[in-house]
Amino acid sequence: MGDYQFHWNVVFDAMPQLLSGAWTTLHVSVLSMLVGIVIAVFLALGKMSDNKLAYGISNTWIEIARNTPALFQIYMAYFGLGAFGIHLSPYFAVFSALVFINAGYLAETFRGGFNSIPQTQYSASKSLGMTKFKVYRYIILPQMFRRIYHPLTNQFVWSILMSSLGILVGMSELSGETQRLQSLSFRTLEFFIVAAIMYYVITKIILFSSDLIAKKVFKGDI
Amino acid sequence: MGFSLFTPLAWSDLPFVLQGVLNTIYISVVAIVIGTILGLIVGFIRAEANKTVNIILGAFLDIFRSVPLIIQLILFTTYVGVMGHPLDPFVAGSIVLSLYTMAFMSEVFRGGFESVSNSMKTASRSLGMTYWQTVRYIRIPIGMRTVFTSWLGVALSVIKDSALVSVIGYMELLRTSEQLISRTQQPLEILIGVGIFYFIISYPLSRYGKYVEKRMAI
Numbered sequence: 001m002g003d004y005q006f007h008w009n010v011v012f013d014a015m016p017q018l019l020s021g022a023w024t025t026l027h028v029s030v031l032s033m034l035v036g037i038v039i040a041v042f043l044a045l046g047k048m049s050d051n052k053l054a055y056g057i058s059n060t061w062i063e064i065a066r067n068t069p070a071l072f073q074i075y076m077a078y079f080g081l082g083a084f085g086i087h088l089s090p091y092f093a094v095f096s097a098l099v100f101i102n103a104g105y106l107a108e109t110f111r112g113g114f115n116s117i118p119q120t121q122y123s124a125s126k127s128l129g130m131t132k133f134k135v136y137r138y139i140i141l142p143q144m145f146r147r148i149y150h151p152l153t154n155q156f157v158w159s160i161l162m163s164s165l166g167i168l169v170g171m172s173e174l175s176g177e178t179q180r181l182q183s184l185s186f187r188t189l190e191f192f193i194v195a196a197i198m199y200y201v202i203t204k205i206i207l208f209s210s211d212l213i214a215k216k217v218f219k220g221d222i
Numbered sequence: 223m224g225f226s227l228f229t230p231l232a233w234s235d236l237p238f239v240l241q242g243v244l245n246t247i248y249i250s251v252v253a254i255v256i257g258t259i260l261g262l263i264v265g266f267i268r269a270e271a272n273k274t275v276n277i278i279l280g281a282f283l284d285i286f287r288s289v290p291l292i293i294q295l296i297l298f299t300t301y302v303g304v305m306g307h308p309l310d311p312f313v314a315g316s317i318v319l320s321l322y323t324m325a326f327m328s329e330v331f332r333g334g335f336e337s338v339s340n341s342m343k344t345a346s347r348s349l350g351m352t353y354w355q356t357v358r359y360i361r362i363p364i365g366m367r368t369v370f371t372s373w374l375g376v377a378l379s380v381i382k383d384s385a386l387v388s389v390i391g392y393m394e395l396l397r398t399s400e401q402l403i404s405r406t407q408q409p410l411e412i413l414i415g416v417g418i419f420y421f422i423i424s425y426p427l428s429r430y431g432k433y434v435e436k437r438m439a440i
Contacts, residue, residue: 004304067424068417069382071396076413079403083410157288164290168389175293188300196289196297203288 010185011194021177022198028095028166028173029159036102037152043107044114058107065104070162073097078169090171098159105155113148114140146218153210157203164199174198228407235402242398243419249312249394250381253319257380258373260320261327266357268328269335286325291386294318299390315387323380330372334365368438374431378424385420395419 011018046058065073077100078093088096117140125135167175174195182191264283268276286294299314309317338361346356388397399416403409 063425064417064421067378067382067428068420069385069396071385071388072413072417072420075396075400075409076417079409080413083408161288161290164292165386167292175290189297189304192293192297192300196285196293199290199293200285200288204284 004189006190007185007187008190010187011190014181014191017177017181018174018194018198021172021174022202024091024171024177025160025163025173025175026202028091028098028163028171029156032095032098032102032159032163033156035099036106036155039099039103040106040110043103044110047107047111048114061100062104062107065101066108070097070101071165071168073100074165074169090166090169090176093169094163094166094171094173098163101162102155102159106152109148109151109155110144113144116147117143149210149214149218153207157206160202160206161199228405231402231406231408231411239395239398239402239415242393242395245312245392245398246381246384246394246396247423249315249319249387249392250384252316253323253380253384254377256316256320257323257327258377260324262331264324264328265331265333266335268332283325283328286322291318291322291383292389294322295386295390311387311390311392314390315384315392319380319384319387322383323376326376326379327373330369330376331366333372334369335361336365337368338365371431371435371438374427374434378427378431381423382420 043058043061046054047062049055074094074097077088077097078090081088081093121139122135125139126132130138163173164175166173167179170176172180178191178195182188185191264279268279271279295315295318298318299309299311302309302314342360342364343356346360347353351359384394385396388394388400391397395416399412402412406412
């Protein structure tokens, strides 16, 4: 019964819309990473601080982000916040959910990276007469960056893949756009095959260029 | 005039929610068990195979890891549908989720197999063990010990990702809650309940993983 006729033309005609969907996927992921990184730094500092309140807030944020499904976060942002009279657009709901999760995961990454550098290095640099700023600038941060580089790349890829959940709240990123376009022609299979290929290519490009940058910046020493 | 289209959340909804909870646990366990077994086999092949086989196998496995799970689910159900063999949402969801799990597990186990040094393999062979005895008594017990926390991490993410099976119509917890929301119009209460459920399952396990990791580091 496998007499399905593939019709690719309708997909190629819709290529501009698909590409604009892919663009939305990219920029929601990039933005959510950037904002997520900034918040993650504060969460990591909070989790390492002696202040009970800062620790409590950071810890709660991190554990909720890491222990509940991404789809749940998106529903929470899109439907749940409505109970407080906050109505987010699909784009902003997905964006804030991704920021929330990225910040939670990256905070742990940053903390792990920071803790992996022995305290003795700090003392050693101080005894060489370095100021606190110089110790961080030349000793601690460069090493830390090496250790968090790959987790950062993985988190970025993860954001790209998870932004596909926008399909469920009517966001017009790659998946949502694919869903909308296929409903016009009912060429579901063709459209989603093309979308899958596009995700695969995007992911590969990111991983490949990340390796290339790592080779240039760290000179193979990672 | 006391008629309303929506009825509030009631205790009689509890069995419905519990069924959703059970379905989430059910499909997660199925995917983790099948994914672990397949992942162990594929991971072993990847640790043993030569470069060409590894590149081909790697590119294939990357499909599961580079295409969003939601697209995989939609593609698979649409494909079996148009080919004239529509599957039950549970079966289709289990197949996709298991393959997805396999792709991640195979990397975990591959690392485990590769962590066993060559000299240990040579030593066990020189003691008169056959190839498979080496695998069974040396490489699996020693290699798998080091990857337990990574395995647990993948398993936890599968439990969370199982929520996506709702898109192909499987009545797991999130879809159950969606239906309750459309009847009661109380999204916040219901969603918080759902969040607490996932948290109760995931948090203790991730704490346990960290505990094991710390103990093994010392």
